Amino acid sequence: MFYYRTLFSSSTLLGMAHDPGDRPDAGTAPEPPWRSSPRRGRGAPRPQLSREVIVAAAFKVVEAAGGDALTMRRVAEEIGVSASALYGYVANKEELVQLVIEQIIEEAPVPPDGIGWQDFVRGFAREMFGMFRRHPGVAGLTLGRVPLGPAMMAGAERMLAALRAGGVPDQVAAYVGDLGSLYVAAYAYELEVSPLTEPAEFTAQAAAWLRSLPREQFPNTVALADLLVAGTADDRFEWGLDVLVRGIASYLTEPPTAQARWPRVMPTQPPSP
Amino acid sequence: MFYYRTLFSSSTLLGMAHDPGDRPDAGTAPEPPWRSSPRRGRGAPRPQLSREVIVAAAFKVVEAAGGDALTMRRVAEEIGVSASALYGYVANKEELVQLVIEQIIEEAPVPPDGIGWQDFVRGFAREMFGMFRRHPGVAGLTLGRVPLGPAMMAGAERMLAALRAGGVPDQVAAYVGDLGSLYVAAYAYELEVSPLTEPAEFTAQAAAWLRSLPREQFPNTVALADLLVAGTADDRFEWGLDVLVRGIASYLTEPPTAQARWPRVMPTQPPSP
DNA sequence: TCAAGTAGAGAACATTGTTCGTGACACGAA
DNA sequence: TTCGTGTCACGAACAATGTTCTCTACTTGA
Numbered sequence: 114m115f116y117y118r119t120l121f122s123s124s125t126l127l128g129m130a131h132d133p134g135d136r137p138d139a140g141t142a143p144e145p146p147w148r149s150s151p152r153r154g155r156g157a158p159r160p161q162l163s164r165e166v167i168v169a170a171a172f173k174v175v176e177a178a179g180g181d182a183l184t185m186r187r188v189a190e191e192i193g194v195s196a197s198a199l200y201g202y203v204a205n206k207e208e209l210v211q212l213v214i215e216q217i218i219e220e221a222p223v224p225p226d227g228i229g230w231q232d233f234v235r236g237f238a239r240e241m242f243g244m245f246r247r248h249p250g251v252a253g254l255t256l257g258r259v260p261l262g263p264a265m266m267a268g269a270e271r272m273l274a275a276l277r278a279g280g281v282p283d284q285v286a287a288y289v290g291d292l293g294s295l296y297v298a299a300y301a302y303e304l305e306v307s308p309l310t311e312p313a314e315f316t317a318q319a320a321a322w323l324r325s326l327p328r329e330q331f332p333n334t335v336a337l338a339d340l341l342v343a344g345t346a347d348d349r350f351e352w353g354l355d356v357l358v359r360g361i362a363s364y365l366t367e368p369p370t371a372q373a374r375w376p377r378v379m380p381t382q383p384p385s386p
Numbered sequence: 387m388f389y390y391r392t393l394f395s396s397s398t399l400l401g402m403a404h405d406p407g408d409r410p411d412a413g414t415a416p417e418p419p420w421r422s423s424p425r426r427g428r429g430a431p432r433p434q435l436s437r438e439v440i441v442a443a444a445f446k447v448v449e450a451a452g453g454d455a456l457t458m459r460r461v462a463e464e465i466g467v468s469a470s471a472l473y474g475y476v477a478n479k480e481e482l483v484q485l486v487i488e489q490i491i492e493e494a495p496v497p498p499d500g501i502g503w504q505d506f507v508r509g510f511a512r513e514m515f516g517m518f519r520r521h522p523g524v525a526g527l528t529l530g531r532v533p534l535g536p537a538m539m540a541g542a543e544r545m546l547a548a549l550r551a552g553g554v555p556d557q558v559a560a561y562v563g564d565l566g567s568l569y570v571a572a573y574a575y576e577l578e579v580s581p582l583t584e585p586a587e588f589t590a591q592a593a594a595w596l597r598s599l600p601r602e603q604f605p606n607t608v609a610l611a612d613l614l615v616a617g618t619a620d621d622r623f624e625w626g627l628d629v630l631v632r633g634i635a636s637y638l639t640e641p642p643t644a645q646a647r648w649p650r651v652m653p654t655q656p657p658s659p
Numbered sequence: 660t661c662a663a664g665t666a667g668a669g670a671a672c673a674t675t676g677t678t679c680g681t682g683a684c685a686c687g688a689a
Numbered sequence: 690t691t692c693g694t695g696t697c698a699c700g701a702a703c704a705a706t707g708t709t710c711t712c713t714a715c716t717t718g719a
Contacts, residue, residue, distance in 0.1 A: 162666080185707065197709080198667045206707065256529070256572070257579030266604070273606035287613035292626045299529070299572030306530030331539070333546035340560035353565045355642070360633030369628070435698080458676065470678075471698045479676065
């Protein structure tokens, strides 16, 4: 995610940007410049390996054991090949991760056009979120990377169209993708890192602990103990999504204003009840 | 961050939760249960090491070389001691990371009371964001961890107070901390992972690349190319913060509704505060 | 049939976190 | 003063990581 901003700071695209003559010619689908297509020469034996085989194996590993298990040796073992052999088809692990992410992301469907920008944004976010939850470990892989293949570009384009059609100001529409994808990936990542949040007895225990805090010092925390731990992970995801959509929608009626700025460097103050 | 949800799924607190008699007694400041206080015995030589020394060294390392450089050997070298010696005072690297995070977070001041919930939320977020930017690598460390020491608990309590005083519904107020901290940490993490976003010529190059996409396929992306890459990192952070605050404010006037759902397997219910 | 050139293996290196056995040293007791 | 005890820190070691290098074997075109 982090569509455009992060996109252009990725190392692969950096390499491209440094070559001024390498502009993609209009008319072709945009594709991240994976170079290093394996060269076939004179006496070339039929290779048992290929980029597709490697990515498929890596996908299988992620599927079975999560993103943490995605190591070069594990992938090689999955194919029945040595780890060093992979480097003939993949520049390094980073590239392999990128390829796997892209393949997984393509599985998330983009909402249909003509359903209104709010439903489009919600639907897109839900699909990505569901995709992340179906593939544990992937959200962590995408955070800070650029999982922006052709499929993602197409989805982003259509979301822009939906937003503009709905009257969302252009600058706001331009930023929505960044913010939305950041939210989805970060939330999904949080969920996969913190082992479990659903079990009811556990939530109850947490609420009990919050309630047991000193009331004089934490009156509101104690009072809202139950609400603080309320809801399932999906409920909370939906609520955050609702906040985002409401916030975006507000720009339709209230123009952006210079937000009141609390003076930056400030001395620490004692909590005054 | 991820105040409460993640809090109670952390391994340290899990350990505590499994011991039913270990409830923190009301009246003491809440402190994450770091156990394993070093025992001093019969013929104990004056130890050259201590948890404080180790944490201070780790802090120094993070300060100088970023969060990635935070390795046990590096910290030990900083003190002039072997890596294995650290394990007498720190259970493992995870515990050390937790301690460092907590120390760093305490540096972020909490806004003063009585300035209105919007300014409070904005100010809190800005301070945390600034703290993350001053300490590269820390955002990545906090993502998915529980940097919730006494200082953070106090800040959260006061934010709850500000929100409730401003008329924000209780359930909404209860969720704000989670969402806000997620946003700040995730955005800061994105910034530190993607090497650079500020240089103007680079942004110009990115916009040029977007403009060069096929117009028929990406009309909106091309049209909004400049807006997509507009703004500094801080501008974009402020905008996202504005979206959050606006979204939260909307609950003051518009009650939560069941959001329109794009047909998809999502059996969750809308949050009903 | 044979030279060529590539694919993959295997070992190796550097870097992680972490454990284990050992020596050294300070403090209290004899 | 001498000795024992207990702990502190060291150094080696282990397992796992990404990555590189060398080398063997084999396919293929001439």
